[in-house]
Amino acid sequence: MERxxxxxxxxxxxINAEIAARLERTFDLPESDREEALRLLREVSRVLTDGTKQRT
Known part of the structure; x- marks a missing residue:
């Protein structure tokens, strides 16, 4: 997340715009790279969700 x-x-x-820009670039990637990008986005989503839960 820090990166x-x-x-x-x-x-x-x-941060949202950065994530969106990176997601847009995934459509130009080969399938294997797209799968890795989706895996990373799921991880980012999990980290964001966990971080939000810890603050409340």
Whole structure:
């Protein structure tokens, strides 16, 4: 998750915009890379959800 935050800052985007931009790029990837990207997005989603639960 930290890498996404850093990339978002470097690209002058919100974290959501950074994730969306990366997701858009996955449509141009070969199937095997797309599967890996989806796996990583699921992991990011899990981390975000877990982090939100811990704050409440």
């Amino acid at each position: 996404i935050k850093i990339a978002a800052v470097e690209n002058r985007r919100s």
